[in-house]
Structures are given as structure tokens and as C-alpha cells.
Amino acid sequence: QEQLVESGGGLVQPGGSLTLSCTSSGHSFSRYVMGWFRQAPGKERDFVGTISWGGRRKQLADSVKGRFTISRDNAKNTVYLQMNNLKPEDTAVYYCGADQIWYSKVPTSYDYWGRGTQVSVSS
Numbered sequence: 001q002e003q004l005v006e007s008g009g010g011l012v013q014p015g016g017s018l019t020l021s022c023t024s025s026g027h028s029f030s031r032y033v034m035g036w037f038r039q040a041p042g043k044e045r046d047f048v049g050t051i052s053w054g055g056r057r058k059q060l061a062d063s064v065k066g067r068f069t070i071s072r073d074n075a076k077n078t079v080y081l082q083m084n085n086l087k088p089e090d091t092a093v094y095y096c097g098a099d100q101i102w103y104s105k106v107p108t109s110y111d112y113w114g115r116g117t118q119v120s121v122s123s
Contacts, residue, residue: 001023002032004098005024005025006022006096006114007021008020008021009117009120012121014121015046017085018119019080019081020036021080022036022078022080022096028055029074030097033051033052034050034051034072034097035047035049035050035099036070036091037094040092040093047105048064048094049068050067050104063089067085069081069082091122093116093119094116097113099111
């Protein structure tokens with residue numbers, strides 16, 4: 001069983017950067033496709049990006065392409081989301097999830113979730 005914990009959120013000005021981390025305490029991290037989603041108040045949980053088991057394949061939502069980068073370090077059981085040029089519309093709670101298949105933009109496909117970390121972009 002994978003227990004996921006996100007960190008790295010915070011308040012940042014428009015145009016700023018943040019790096020989110022998601023660390024698993026389980027023993028099978030490398031067997032999972034990892035995804036990042038975000039959820040703004042009153043809205044559904046939206047796909048942000050995903051990375052394959054070994055990190056070779058990546059997919060990002062159109063809204064974040066060119067600004068966000070996803071990576072993983074299986075030796076550290078951690079997946080990262082580097083966010084640059086942040087915009088107010090990026091404000092949301094960011095969640096990481098673990099999935100067994102490549103790949104899905106649907107939250108219900110994911111087997112495990114963290115509790116999320118808040119990202120707020122405001123001047």
C-alpha cells in the first residue's frame with residue numbers, strides 16, 4: 001500500500017515558481033504511474049500531469065505545458081512537479097496519485113492519493 005504525502009505548496013506571486021514533492025512510504029513506488037491533479041474550490045479535480053514508472057514518458061495538461069515539469073526519483077520514492085510562471089488560475093489544492101496503468105486523466109483510475117498541498121498565486 002502506498003501512502004502519499006505532498007509538500008512544497010505555498011503563496012507565490014504571479015510569475016513565480018514552486019516545486020511540489022510527493023513522497024511515498026510504500027515499498028512499490030516504482031511500480032506505479034504517478035500523476036498530479038489539482039482542485040480549485042467548487043470545481044472538479046483536474047489532471048495536471050503524469051509520469052511513467054521509470055520516468056521516460058510524461059504527459060502534461062495543455063494548460064500547463066511549457067510552464068510545468070514533472071519528474072520522479074524512484075530511489076527516493078518521490079515525484080516532483082516543478083511549476084514556473086505561475087498564474088492566478090493555477091491556484092488550487094494539488095494532489096498526487098498512484099496508478100497502475102499508463103495513463104489516465106480520470107481521478108477514479110488512481111489507486112492511492114495524498115491529502116494535497118495548497119498552492120495560491122496572488123499579488
